[in-house]
Amino acid sequence: MKNLSWFNKIVFVGNIFVGILTIAGYFLSFLAPKIFPLLSVFTLFLPSFLIVNLFFLLYWAIQFKKQIWLPLLILAIGISNINKFYKFSGIDEEKAKSDFVLMTYNVRLFNLFNWIADEEVPDKIKEFVDLHDPDVLCLQEYSKNTKLKFKQYPYQHIISHGSKIQTGQAIFSKFRIIDKGEIKLPNSNNNVVYADILKEEDTIRIYSIHLQSISISPDIHEKIDETKSRKIFNRISKAFKEQQLQSELIQSHMNDASFPKIVCGDMNNSAFSYVYRNIRGNLKDAFVEAGKGFGKSYDFAYYPMRIDYVFVDEQIHVKSFVTHSDFINSDHFPIITRLTLNK
Template sequence: MKKLSWFNKLMLFFNIVLTVLTFIAYILPFLAPKIFPILSVFTLVLPLMLVFNFLFFMYWLIQMKRQMLLSGIVLLLGITFINKFYKFSADPQPEAPEDFTVMSYNVRMFNIYDWLPRADVPDSIRSFVKAKKPDIICFQEYAFLDRVMFKSYPHKFIYSNDDKYKTGQAIYSKYPIVDNGQIKFPNSSNNAIYADVKMGNDTLRIYSMHMQSIKISPDIHESINEQKSKVIFKRLSEAFAKQQYQAELLENHKAQCPYPAIVCGDLNNSAFSYVYRIIKGDMNDAFEEAGSGFGKSYNYKYYPARIDYILTDERLEVKEFATFDSIVNSDHFPVMARLALRPVEE
């Protein structure tokens, strides 16, 4: 057996370091951010770790070296994480009369502060919603604007803060809303709202959540330096600790719900995080069930971040899921799922 060259020894060293870091990232979704707030930041780069593990696997495979087992085993153990990161396209199921659609969209206050150099953003969002015709819409970072009216939705619940533009969240529905409310997040301007929607003889609980923001702009890469990276790292760890408490509040509230639930919204965290795992619980991730590609929902230039979700009760079937990542009206992209309530087995 030939000895490794000095270059391969160096590559093996980096491979081992990557393997250790990847295993730590695998464990982090089961560790509360309050206990390890700094370590929890590593969940954001887990997809990148998986990519590098694949490259190492191919590097050793080409040389027919047994070291390929190192990253090969890592990838096999992380197969469920890979499914959260990328989905191969699947044909959507045929439409049926009982199907309904749900959209989640962080509209960034309809661009009232001119983050985008366009005056037509509110009208563009309204036209997009009109074209897609979702039966239920969950808006995050909603603002009251006379220009943005969704007149085709006879039922709505809007919760607003006491600021200039009454920003908050909104749920619009073509089905009657029989109850609604909010879940307050202490020491935060973020919150979750809910609406109980009557659909024929059934009632569904719709949650719209907007978890603690990490306050990092999509163009942060253009001006990052060592000092800013320390600030960002600290800001992320603090936000994740807050998100843990908010996720627990939402989960406790959902546990008392007598109806099948759908959780929509901006989690401000990845699908590899403790926060995601707590909120998802036994629910299905619509992207994992029927999505395709990376499911990028945040407009970050160099990374396919998926932080907006539609999570559904097991009694609901996910027939189709789409991310509209060509619709640039916000720093988020809208996501939509076509669902159907499974018949109750007797």
């Protein structure tokens, strides 16, 4: 550090500070939100720390400075976290008869309250589903108020709650559903549905989840002062505590299923959170396995938020994974993955 200019010394001090925050961020997924509610909010910012470390890496590399080892070491330690945030290359393996395609999509009540100034949104969603024709279709924030019919799916499992405006979850399947049910989430309008599908001679359990919302609007334009920032932090930390309980209920329910499982849907949390780690457990993240780019699944203007997931059992191989971020007919984007069950 003695040979550094005064400016580079300041930069290096900043590098150390960001490095400490990044290392701390690596461990935040192990801290239960109920115990550390405010700290859990910082899991949303870990990708930003990773990006800043990358800039430090490039900064020292251009100058051929030995300080490059600091950001390089920090990024190397968190390589698994980098893969959760950004994938440099995806895969798209050759199709086979044994493959099946799953789509998960938070349809935001099919634009029931005209958040998008387009009356044709429901029809566009229906056309998108018809075009890609997945074998299993999981829809979150499904509304029975729409008159859409997905007739290509002979087997359906839909559970909605509410009086005037009913919203819930829906699982549509081309494979026979031999069992189905719901995990009720206490003190929440959100819920989880599951269905056991029979693919040839194999049973696969599908969970479609929608966890507590953190209530961040995708089109925030108002000025955020200190008071509003504090309110947002408190609201998010409260939601994360509720999500912890919800994730524990889901994990407990999954432990009772002996056959391969797929968990998909809107988790309303980042891939660096306690909730993500708890629900994923020993399952594989399909985006990490076969995705590409940021995997942005929520239409938020200021940040590539990935809060919708597909987790699959070790017995299930991910052959392709695509987030259709160009299809903007909800505040979420549809995810399509092609899978096969290993024999």
